[in-house]
Amino acid sequence: MAEESPQILTGAQALVESLERVGVEVLFGIPGGAILPAYDPLYDSKVRHILVRHEQGAGHAAEGYAQVTGKVGVCIATSGPGATNLVTAIGDAYMDSVPMVAITGQVTSQSIGTDAFQEADIRGITFPITKHSFLITDPAEIPHAIAAAFHLAITGRPGPVLVDIAKDALTKSAPFVWPTELDLPGYHPITRPHGKQIREAAKLIAEAERPVIYLGGGINRARAWDQLAELVRLTGIPVVTTLMARGAFPDSHELNLGMPGMHGTVAAVGALQRSDLLITLGARFDDRVTGKLDSFAPEAKVIHADIDPAEISKNRVADVPIVGDLAEVLDELNQTLADTDLPQYTEWVHQVTDLKRRYPTGDSEPVSDGLLSPEYVIKRIGEIAGPDATFVAGVGQHQMWSAHLLPHERPTRFLNSGGAGTMGYCVPTAMGAKVGRPEDVVWGIDGDGCFQMTNQELVTCALEGIPIKIAVINNRSLGMVRQWQTLFYGERYSNTNLKTHLVPDFPKLAEAMGAVGLRAETLEEVDQVINQAMAINDRPVVVEFVVHKDAMVWPMVAAGTSNDEIKIARDLAPKWDEEEL
DSSP states (O other): OOOOOOOOHHHHHHHHHHHHTTTTOOEEEOOOTTHHHHHHHTTTSSSEEEEEESHHHHHHHHHHHHHHHHSOEOOOOOOOTTHHHTTHHHHHHTTTTTOOOEEEEEOOTTTTTOOOEEEEEEEEGGGGSEEEEEEEEEEGGHHHHEEEEEEEESSSOEEEEEEEEEHHHHHSSEEOOOSOOOOOOTTTOOSSHHHHHHHHHHHHHHOOEEEEEEEOOOOHTTOOOEEEEEHHHHHHEEEEEEEGEEESOOOTTTOOOOOOTTTHHHHHHHHHHSEEEEEEOOOOOHHHHHHSGGGSTTTEEHHHHHHHHGGGGSSSSOOEEEOOHHHHHHHHHHHHHSSOOOOOOOOHHHHHHHHHHHHHHHOOSSSSEEOOHHHHHHHHHHHHHHHTTTTEEEEEEHHHHHHHSSSOOOOEEEEEESSSTTTTTTHHHHHHHHHTTTOOOEEEEEEEEHHHHHHHHHHHHHTTTTTOOEEEOOOOOOHHHHHHHHHHHHTOOOTOOOOOTTOOOHHHHHHHTSSEEEEEEEEHHHHHHHHHHTTTOSOEEEEEEEBBOOOOOSOEEEEEEEEOOOBBBTTBBHHHHHHHO
């Protein structure tokens, strides 16, 4: 029987058909001249297109959607400035290993390299911050490029992939041939760990006296939470959860010491510094965690498991390197440990949990100098919304307080920009998270500086029926920068005063964009407006909390110094002399 001839489609039709075949449910974007041919067949597609107000918003929304669903997030933009406006979000996804496919229109293939109107070499621009980039000039190449992009984005170490398509490739026609297999020379991510390395890791764990599980965001990307819980149950080893891993292991567990690093807890920082073995899972020894690298955990041997071999021994040499998917690594490690005689780490656990008891984070008065305490406000949002809510933080002081004070009991319930530290991340990422998890309450915790960068996506939320809730922690300044100016620049506050007590009026701004605008200035109003926001589910809500501007994030390790120099308040360090560590 003769094979059926392939259907002849335009490149634009082939693009939409390909997106449907890889299972895309939603994409975030804005049309423009070069990508316009693709929007015509998209008009009839079952794929939902959400028309954002800025391409950066499209990229962050794709990130939010990807992180809560475990699927690939998709954003689409036109050539030139449309494409370059995606760059920040692409870079953010690259740093935090978020699976994303960015589709951009390009000028016609004949015009590439001529400085044509709205031309930009987006492939070259994003080459260092993507897993791979495609430039498509032939419509016949589109199905394979889309299938390959989605495979690359979510396999191995997840990350962003760019597909840049010339306008004439979208308008010309070619037979539509869906690939039965992908031609990706040299791409063979290793998921199964080597048995010898697993046995070596188990041996080190059995020999250790002061081990710590150092948990990174890779645990969320691998969705290996059950295997992690089993590892802790088998061994009884304390856990530190980095900014990107908050919630992967519940804060309420007595062995969770909290977040390590520049603004980490005394217990987490102290345990790492005095450990004799780091069981490193999906973490990358980021400088915000290690402080001065050559003084970090000086007595510790290192087991380092990661899907990306390039991360292992990049910053800290691993005694036992393990390349593989964390779910498979932990499955095999747990099986080996179940048959291994392990010591009791009772004294060590007592020492580090005692640190946790004596140096808690987040204690502050609800009101200071007649204004609300930002720590109190964030803590109350978490207590009222509860651990089943999804929280998205902007970048700055409010991000650190959110990391410490929200109820981190469930995985993928706390999204934030850890690697790039992107201000403007909160509102569009919260939008994407709500689209991916519509049944969840989604709260964004933003600063008045961050909020003014991308708040226009509230218009998108209002028109698309995406009822997120945004708390603007208004301290009238760029808070984290002001904190550094306080501590390191003699209180010379150069250009950090945003004057947001004068303009804008945040509730009125919210109302103008189709959202509900609320404000709390007194202690009595805090619970009232949070509960009012919780009751509104047909529109986005913005709640401004007017807080005092001199609150600082503690504990803190100054940049470039050793973690041993951690301070719990200005000029106040833990009493390490009393420790027997």
